Amino acid sequence: MNIPVTWLYVPGDRPERFDKAAASGADVVIIDLEDAVVPARKDEARANAAAYLARRTGSAEVHVRINDLASGRGRDDLAALGGLAGLDAVRLPKVESAGVLDGLPVKAYALLESAAGIVAAHTIAAHPGVVGVALGEQDLAAELSITDESAMNHLRLQVVLAAAAAGLPPVPMSVYPDVQDEAGLAASCRAGRAIGLFGRTAIHPRQIPVIRRAFSPTREETDRATEIVQAAEEAERAGAGAVALPDGRFVDAPIVARARRTLALAERLAPEDFS
């Protein structure tokens, strides 16, 4: 299966938006039962999510962000989700230790959004029930009073490492809260991509094409990758494992593997730009 690039949150108490979310082009739709839903509307949101899972259509995966399992509400959410049929995975907020994941009846994405969660990132990522990890940067920034990107990058890199060491997919970026600032979103995605993050959760459908484009290899990257792959193939035919490009840069197996990944991603995300 292709690793998702775009993930779109939709509040559980806005069921009239579920089909719009599924038609947005997002790879994954996340119905939120947690922070986007006030306590008085949790039951209604659970019922909406269960009804949608029973009738879901389209190619996007459907995940539900349940409430924190430590709060008690999270177990009520799981019980309400109709035997979990139609649910591809749950998104667990505010995970702070691997123990809360024991015995979960469905695949889980763990959100690390507190100091305790970041410190425990390696054990959480290694839990057999976990299929992915992500940061909750709004909660993290609030807890730690972080306003500086380089400080946040330090936390992001810890999660990038924990996911890679556990054999999980690359970590998608947390939400970009200004839905009108598309240039800022694109720049932020490019910066995240440069430190090993891949894909992003969105809060509005208009963010989906911006994210997709930002994670697509550029023409310069695909040209470079093509040059590397061609040089490697020629070298292999000549019986050489390593080769230098005309500009003097050395190419060996990991560089070729990365170039092939770049070309595969370009074909997947922007085939119209790639020929």
Ligand SMILES: CC(C)(COP(=O)(O)OP(=O)(O)OC[C@H]1O[C@@H](n2cnc3c(N)ncnc32)[C@H](O)[C@@H]1OP(=O)(O)O)[C@@H](O)C(=O)NCCC(=O)NCCSC(=O)C[C@H](O)C(=O)O
């Ligand atoms: C951010 C919003 C509250 C904005 O809503 P609104 O002002 O009503 O949007 P628009 O008027 O621009 O809507 C235009 C059309 O787009 C549809 N729409 C908007 N948002 C969505 C959506 N998320 N999914 C599907 N469709 C959507 C509207 O229906 C309009 O359609 P039409 O009428 O046909 O033109 C709102 O976008 C929103 O609620 N977003 C999701 C918020 C949410 O779920 N937040 C939780 C995740 S945030 C998080 O995880 C933080 C994390 O925990 C951390 O700690 O970091």
Ligand SMILES: [Mg+2]
């Ligand atoms: Mg949060």
